[in-house]
Amino acid sequence: MDAKDQPGQPAIALDTVSKRYGAQEVVHDLSLAVAAGETLALVGPNGAGKTTLMKMILGVTRPSGGTVRVHGHDPMGTGTAALRTSIGYLPENVAFHGAMTGMELLAFYARLKGEPVSSCAALLERVGLTDAAKRRVRTYSKGMRQRLGLAQALLGHPRLLVLDEPTTGLDPTLREHFYRILVEQHTAGATALVSSHALTEIEGRTDRIAIVKDGRLLVCGTLDELRAKASLPVRIRLMVDPGTAAAVAERIGNGITLSKVNDRTVDLHCLNGDKMTVVRRIGELGQPVNDLDILPPRLDQVYAHFAGEEETS
């Protein structure tokens, strides 16, 4: 490693990166920076180029154009051993050698990373595989194999975690467990790049979200920033005294879109910027309104807004 890491230097910096396989362009002029210690979600339809992007960051695939820097280094350059040691990767589909036990496999990867084999037991414990450590991987369930994959990614306290659809095939409990580990890593200062299709899970669990489609970065920012950019309406639901719904709807009516009215509830939506005005007006209504819920657009709606357009048209 030549240069020392500079403070404030992004953990990952992609600058107009492109990747072609033959005539097919999988990644197109993509620029993206991930700050050190940040958790970034990479979302997008299948074949959007997420995995290719990860491979370029991991130094397995050379970009056709542009530059990739990880902690200031070219991951495809020479002398990247130290850089690689500091990265943990969980591939999307990994089938470990079935004849080996979980412990043996983890020990193998630990040796390759120059980590003491004695650290493996604690790691297996952390992902909840202690009881299965001496069983052959062939007998593992999908969730257990995924946890073994996570254990190897956590070897040697990586500064950067690259996780390709880490929660597919996991049951809700395991997913929770997985995100708990991710939070622990985040607290410890690790950067994480997580790709996922499970949008509801990612919401609130990552710092920023990057939406990728057809090898292009559509948008990147915090969920609030994405909501603002999408200018999707905020839904407001009023719970009213039985029978007064129609009257309430009539009184707030002007300038606000009513989406649904029934006996006890009134659903309306407005732009995020108008939210406070609307809430004040509702406040003036007084008694018939018992309660209200404000539902900002969810990530899946934001995602559909950015990535779904072309599919619907």
Next chain:
Amino acid sequence: MKTVLVLALGEIREGLRNRWIAASIVLLATLAFALSALGSAPMGTVNANALSVSVASLSSLSVYLLPLIALMLSFPALVGELERGTLLLLLTYPVARWQIVVGKFMGHLGILMLAVCVGYGVPALVTGFQGDNGWVGWQSYLAMMGSSVLLGAAFIALGYVVSASVRERATAAGLAIGVWLVFVVLYDIGLLGLLLADGDQRISPTLFSSLMLFNPTDAYRIFNLMGSGGASLVSGLAGLAEQVRISAALPLAVIALWVVAPLAAATALFYRREV
């Protein structure tokens, strides 16, 4: 170096675990026992001791079997890991691509050595002491074992070339069988055809033995038949080796070349591979 060793040991451990080694040992040992039992028949009448006869018969069967074992061991090496997704993972580790090839090679070579040493060694120890073999018999038997490992190494390396050049395990398997057919069967048939076609004997014995030497399996045959004096009594082909005086080191060097060149080619192919 440590990385290469970790990879090699991992390979050997897998070989022990999935009973590859056990199966190869049983196969080779059965063959060696069977042949030494058959070999007792000519021993009485011909002036050759048991081990020398074993060398002749074992080496002429090893020529078919060892390349097959070696190819079966090596063809999935890279493409199998590619399919499983472990190759991608491995490449994100501080491991260079050449280290993967060399590490796997060392591991597979270790497996083959173990199989040959036990599979051929134990039968020799059991039957060898029954007859009056002398040092010469042992020497040629040991030389046969050593050259068998070398021959296996060449086909392990050839298997990697196959493994590094295709994307699917099934394709690699087909190609591996093709490699075996060409080197073990078709090449010799071609040479025989050449001889038959060559009515006016324009092909000199030197050219012919050079052509023969070029093939690692024939080089192995020549080495083992000329190595044991007794063997030439029971094998007609050895006459050829005796006709053209060559040093015993030459066939070994040819096989060694067939180890190094494919290994280099496989590494080069592997570096160009998109994972």
